[in-house]
Amino acid sequence: MCDPKTMRMEAEKRSLDRTDQEMNLVTIQDGIETAWDRLSSQQPQCGFGQLGVCCNNCAMGPCRIDPFGEKAKRGVCGADVDTIVARNLLDDLCVGASAHSDHGREVVEVMRETARGQAEGYRITDGKKLQRLAAEYGIPVSGRSNEAIAEDLANGMLEEYGCIKNHLQLSDRAPEPTRAIWEKTGIVPRGIDREIVEAMHRIHMGVDADYVNILLHAMRTALGDGWGGSMIATECSDILFGTPKPLSSEVNLGTLSTDKVNVVLHGHNPLLSEMIVAAAEDPGMKQYAEKKGAKGINLVGMCCTGNELLMRSGVPIAGNVLDQELAIATGAVEAMIVDYQCIYPSIPATAACYHTRVITTSRKAKIPGAEYMEFHPKTALATAKEIIKRAIDAYPDRDPNRVRIPGKPMKLMAGFSEEAICSALGGTYKPLIDAIVAGSIRGAVGVVGCNNPKIRHDYGHVTLAQELIKRNILVVETGCAAIACGKAGLLLPEAADQAGEGLKGVCNLLGIPPVLHMGSCVDNSRILVMAAKIANELGVGIGDLPIGGAAPEWYSQKAISIGTYFVASGVYTVLGIPPKIFGSQNVLTLLADGVKGITNSSFAVEPDPVKAADLLEAEIERKRTALKI
Numbered sequence: 159m160c161d162p163k164t165m166r167m168e169a170e171k172r173s174l175d176r177t178d179q180e181m182n183l184v185t186i187q188d189g190i191e192t193a194w195d196r197l198s199s200q201q202p203q204c205g206f207g208q209l210g211v212c213c214n215n216c217a218m219g220p221c222r223i224d225p226f227g228e229k230a231k232r233g234v235c236g237a238d239v240d241t242i243v244a245r246n247l248l249d250d251l252c253v254g255a256s257a258h259s260d261h262g263r264e265v266v267e268v269m270r271e272t273a274r275g276q277a278e279g280y281r282i283t284d285g286k287k288l289q290r291l292a293a294e295y296g297i298p299v300s301g302r303s304n305e306a307i308a309e310d311l312a313n314g315m316l317e318e319y320g321c322i323k324n325h326l327q328l329s330d331r332a333p334e335p336t337r338a339i340w341e342k343t344g345i346v347p348r349g350i351d352r353e354i355v356e357a358m359h360r361i362h363m364g365v366d367a368d369y370v371n372i373l374l375h376a377m378r379t380a381l382g383d384g385w386g387g388s389m390i391a392t393e394c395s396d397i398l399f400g401t402p403k404p405l406s407s408e409v410n411l412g413t414l415s416t417d418k419v420n421v422v423l424h425g426h427n428p429l430l431s432e433m434i435v436a437a438a439e440d441p442g443m444k445q446y447a448e449k450k451g452a453k454g455i456n457l458v459g460m461c462c463t464g465n466e467l468l469m470r471s472g473v474p475i476a477g478n479v480l481d482q483e484l485a486i487a488t489g490a491v492e493a494m495i496v497d498y499q500c501i502y503p504s505i506p507a508t509a510a511c512y513h514t515r516v517i518t519t520s521r522k523a524k525i526p527g528a529e530y531m532e533f534h535p536k537t538a539l540a541t542a543k544e545i546i547k548r549a550i551d552a553y554p555d556r557d558p559n560r561v562r563i564p565g566k567p568m569k570l571m572a573g574f575s576e577e578a579i580c581s582a583l584g585g586t587y588k589p590l591i592d593a594i595v596a597g598s599i600r601g602a603v604g605v606v607g608c609n610n611p612k613i614r615h616d617y618g619h620v621t622l623a624q625e626l627i628k629r630n631i632l633v634v635e636t637g638c639a640a641i642a643c644g645k646a647g648l649l650l651p652e653a654a655d656q657a658g659e660g661l662k663g664v665c666n667l668l669g670i671p672p673v674l675h676m677g678s679c680v681d682n683s684r685i686l687v688m689a690a691k692i693a694n695e696l697g698v699g700i701g702d703l704p705i706g707g708a709a710p711e712w713y714s715q716k717a718i719s720i721g722t723y724f725v726a727s728g729v730y731t732v733l734g735i736p737p738k739i740f741g742s743q744n745v746l747t748l749l750a751d752g753v754k755g756i757t758n759s760s761f762a763v764e765p766d767p768v769k770a771a772d773l774l775e776a777e778i779e780r781k782r783t784a785l786k787i
């Protein structure tokens with residue numbers, strides 16, 4: 159591809175955002191390999207794999223079912239296509255639920271170490287939330303220090319991972335009609351790790367072969383993530399670092415600086431990134447940067463750890479998951495500091511083309527070619543300073559002739575925790591409910607999830623959000639979806655001009671955007687809590703509400719878990735990328751239709767975001783009619 163016009167067309171085809179297009183062009187011109195190139199080199203991708211009909215679980219295999227011919231209708235063990243497809247889906251879901259929940263466990267452990275005075279630099283920031291949570295767990299608060307309460311709360315939450323009481327406290331936040339459905343169907347989550355371990359057991363050859371039974375357990379495992387591990391991650395992060403409130407900041411690759419040390423914080427857990435922010439504020443660090451010729455230190459976020467920092471401290475965010483290579487290709491990144499999840503293993507190879515240092519920090523996520531600096535709560539601040547120092551040390555190696563920072567940052571508004579939304583409404587959801595009942599707002603949709611190079615970068619998120627707000631449907635977002643809409647200017651109050659008259663009026667009245675940034679992917683739990691509170695006010699289940707969910711560009715197993723706990727909680731969910739289940743008509747029918755009879759919600763697959771908006775709107779109207787509003 160050497161013709162400049164062709165290269166530009168390819169760059170524009172890859173991404174929606176101008177700054178991303180500019181950097182795509184640079185990578186194409188300079189031959190810097192990205193996910194788009196690797197996707198192309200993988201073509202054609204395995205058709206059996208896409209249908210979910212391969213089984214590589216045991217040494218009698220690998221097997222694959224021929225979905226079209228008469229031969230090979232069962233694996234060597236005798237599993238048919240329904241069993242194999244359902245088992246594979248549960249396997250993927252477990253990976254996603256584990257990622258969220260293990261992240262949550264680390265936050266609780268640090269909360270406990272903080273309470274015991276064993277974690278350097280951490281403190282209890284939101285004492286009120288701590289006390290509210292303690293009350294939910296039945297922990298006495300009167301006359302006790304925050305530290306004593308936090309230690310008990312951490313122990314109570316950690317117990318729920320293994321769980322001998324067979325009950326997750328925070329699942330009681332779900333409305334009674336929703337919990338009754340779980341009870342009746344036998345999908346009440348009994349523990350966070352427990353459901354995942356049981357799922358692994360069921361996947362073993364010769365255990366669960368009934369696809370319905372397997373999929374019901376998938377729901378239970380996902381509920382343990384949404385109402386357990388993820389919710390714990392969100393709540394304890396708020397306790398330690400503060401519950402987000404509306405604030406302004408900036409987004410896109412233009413947030414990188416031409417004359418400061420650029421440090422990109424990429425990954426998921428705020429435990430690391432919050433300490434890096436604290437370390438970078440040390441005046442000694444700034445002086446050190448100046449000594450090396452820089453004008454200071456510019457911290458920017460990426461992916462969900464970026465969302466965590468943006469939500470609480472307004473740290474600018476450089477981009478979402480498909481931006482990680484593009485950021486390095488600006489030639490202006492001194493260090494990319496990562497913990498875990500969604501970090502391309504090839505990042506050190508990309509960084510090797512520049513002066514960029516990739517620093518891994520988690521014992522469970524090492525990457526060959528990266529520098530490793532193990533991060534422990536006990537010595538967190540000291541390690542964070544050492545990491546910043548390494549970033550500064552790279553600054554003199556920056557080649558100014560190779561620096562290409564594209565465009566200007568886009569402004570945005572973020573920080574819409576569930577508490578912040580409720581307080582923007584005046585401390586109660588009544589005004590929102592009134593607007594929904596009156597029809598000026600038809601309903602709400604959570605647009606969540608990743609980027610996937612199979613879909614034009616950000617196109618799915620942005621187009622779907624635009625379509626929904628036009629139809630007076632409020633959009634709440636998390637993860638890479640929120641970053642995509644931030645780049646497109648949809649997280650600004652002025653974006654209400656793109657909304658239908660009813661939604662526009664409400665947004666203008668409250669001074670909020672029509673697309674609300676609710677946080678990282680574990681913060682989808684904030685959406686659950688909001689839905690539960692609204693359902694409780696109306697005296698109905700979540701499945702009765704005129705709401706929906708969508709993951710237009712998902713790639714991650716975490717998204718499978720999120721989508722499944724949405725559906726199991728009663729939220730109709732549209733996926734933009736087909737999950738690997740199309741090899742089994744039975745699995746497909748159950749998830750797209752059969753489940754409706756259980757949770758009054760289901761999955762749909764629709765790659766075209768305009769058609770996805772049609773589906774979501776139709777579902778919202780169906781629910782409105784049933785509610786007689």
Ligand code: BF8
Nearest residue numbers: 462500607608637638679
């Ligand atoms: O947890 S949205 S690509 S960054 S998986 Fe990853 Fe997907 Fe982005 Fe956050 Ni969520």
